[in-house]
Amino acid sequence: MEKLENRYQKCLYFSANALARKTEKLAQESWSKVDLTPSHAYLLLLVIDEPGIQPTQIAACLHLTPSTVTRLILKLESKKLLHRTTEGKITNVYPTAKGSNMLPKLKACQQEFFANYAQILGENESTRLALQMLNVAGKLKG
Amino acid sequence: MEKLENRYQKCLYFSANALARKTEKLAQESWSKVDLTPSHAYLLLLVIDEPGIQPTQIAACLHLTPSTVTRLILKLESKKLLHRTTEGKITNVYPTAKGSNMLPKLKACQQEFFANYAQILGENESTRLALQMLNVAGKLKG
DNA sequence: CTATGATATTTGTATATACAAACATAACCT
DNA sequence: AGGTTATGTTTGTATATACAAATATCATAG
Numbered sequence: 001m002e003k004l005e006n007r008y009q010k011c012l013y014f015s016a017n018a019l020a021r022k023t024e025k026l027a028q029e030s031w032s033k034v035d036l037t038p039s040h041a042y043l044l045l046l047v048i049d050e051p052g053i054q055p056t057q058i059a060a061c062l063h064l065t066p067s068t069v070t071r072l073i074l075k076l077e078s079k080k081l082l083h084r085t086t087e088g089k090i091t092n093v094y095p096t097a098k099g100s101n102m103l104p105k106l107k108a109c110q111q112e113f114f115a116n117y118a119q120i121l122g123e124n125e126s127t128r129l130a131l132q133m134l135n136v137a138g139k140l141k142g
Numbered sequence: 143m144e145k146l147e148n149r150y151q152k153c154l155y156f157s158a159n160a161l162a163r164k165t166e167k168l169a170q171e172s173w174s175k176v177d178l179t180p181s182h183a184y185l186l187l188l189v190i191d192e193p194g195i196q197p198t199q200i201a202a203c204l205h206l207t208p209s210t211v212t213r214l215i216l217k218l219e220s221k222k223l224l225h226r227t228t229e230g231k232i233t234n235v236y237p238t239a240k241g242s243n244m245l246p247k248l249k250a251c252q253q254e255f256f257a258n259y260a261q262i263l264g265e266n267e268s269t270r271l272a273l274q275m276l277n278v279a280g281k282l283k284g
Numbered sequence: 285c286t287a288t289g290a291t292a293t294t295t296g297t298a299t300a301t302a303c304a305a306a307c308a309t310a311a312c313c314t
Numbered sequence: 315a316g317g318t319t320a321t322g323t324t325t326g327t328a329t330a331t332a333c334a335a336a337t338a339t340c341a342t343a344g
Contacts, residue, residue, distance in 0.1 A: 004192070005202050012259055013169045013180055015272040018205040019279040020162035021301090026282055027155045038155055039330070050146070056292060060147050063160040068331050070294055089292045089339040117154055120281050126154055129278065133157040136271060139262050140164045163331090181300075198322060210301050212324055231309040231322045291340070298333085303326105310321070 016133075023117070030113035034105050039064070043072050044099060045106050047082050052092040063137075158275075165259070172255035176247050181206070185214050186241060187248050189224050194234040205279075 008014040027038035034041065042062060047053055059069045073093060076082045081099035085092050118126050150156040169180035176183065184204055189195055201211045215235060218224050223241035227234050260268050 004199060007188075007203060008184065009276050010269050010272050011256075012268055012272045013165050013255070014184075014205060015275040015279070016158070016162040016165040019275040019282075020158040021205070022279045022282045023155050023158040037330075042150065042156075046149075054292080055294090057146060061149060063156060063163070064330095065332060066293065067295080067333080071330075074294095086293085091293065113155070114153075117282060121278060126278075127152050129274070130152050130154045130157040132271070133161040133275070134151050136263060136268075137157070137161040137164045140161075140168055140259060179300075196322080197324090206300095207302060208323065209303080209325080213300075216324095228323085231307095233323060285344100287343090289340105289342080291338100293336105293338080295336070296334090299331085301329085301331105303328085305327100306323100306325075308321100308323080310319105312319075313317090314315105 026116055027113055030116060031109045034102060034109055040072055040076055041106060041109065043069070044076060044081055044095070044102070045110070047093050048095045048100055048103055048106075051094045055091055055093065058093070168258055169255055172258060173251045176244060176251055182214055182218055183248060183251065185211070186218060186223055186237070186244070187252070189235050190237045190242055190245055190248075193236045197233055197235065200235070 024038065031038055031041045036044065039062070043058060046058060046061060050057075055066055055069045055073065058064075059066045062069070064072075073082065073084065076099070077084070080096055081102065082093055082095045085094070121129070166180065173180055173183045178186065181204070185200060188200060188203060192199075197208055197211045197215070200206075201208045204211070206214075215224065215226065218241070219226070222238055223244065224235055224237045227236070263271070
C-alpha cells in the first residue's frame, strides 16, 4: 500500500506546482528585505536594465500575460519606483530615480536567493534543472 | 547580447513558475470536460479513493494548505459532489453518489492529461522529471 | 483614402491560493 | 482533575494571476 502523500508524485501537475510554490516562498523571503514580491522585483530589475521596455516585451520575458504586467506596473508606480509614457499604442516603462537607486539592494536579494537554493541543490544541478524545466515548458503546447 | 526572453532562463523561480503555469493550463483543458479545475478534480478523485479522508491529509497529499482545501471542498459541496461530517475536531469528507458516479470520467480526464504530455515529453522522461521536481521541492526548506 | 485586420495596452471580473487569526477539541503533564 | 499546549478546521482578508472584452492605434489591401 502506497503512502498517501506519494500518490501523485509522478504527476507533472503536482510536481510542477509543488516546486513552484516552494520556490516562490523561498524567493519571497529573499525579497522581503526590499518589500517586494519576486514578480515585482524581477520586473523592476528588468526595467532598470532595459529602460523604455514595453509591457509586451516584459510579459514575454517574465512569462506573464500582458494584463498581469499592467497590474504589476501599477503597483510599482504607486510606490514611485517606475513610470510610464505613452505614445500612440506604445507604452514605455522607465525606472524612477528611486527605483534605480534600489539596484544594489535588488541585486543583493537576487544573489541571496540564488545562493539559498544553490547551496541546497548545488549550482550546476539547479541551473541544469531550471534550463530543463524551461525547455519542457516550451515544448508543452505553443 | 543575450536575447531578452532568455535572460532569466537559469533562474529557478521563473522556470518553475513557467512550467507550473503551462502544466496547469494543459491540465485545465483536460478537465474542462467535467467542468472542474485540476485541483478540484484531484481532490474529488482522492476523496473517492479514500472516503472519510480528513482535510489535513488532503492538504498534505495535494501539496496545498488546509485553508485552501476547505475552500475547494466548499465548492465541491456546492456542486453536490461530496459532503462532510464533523465529530469533535475531526472532519471526514465523503463523496456523494453523484460524485462517485463521476469516477470513470475523472479517470478518463486524468489519463488524457497524462497522455497529452507524455506524448510530447516521453513517458519515462516526464515521470523522471516529475519525481525530480518533487524531490527538489522536498529539499527546499522544510 | 477608407475599411478591415493586426497589434498594444488596459480594465472588468473571476479565482485559486495563502497567511493570520479565530475556534474548537483533544492530549498531556504535574 | 485542571490548566496548558498541541492539533484540526474554518473564516477574514489580501493578492497574484488570468481571461475576455474594451479601447486605441497602426498597417495594409483594394
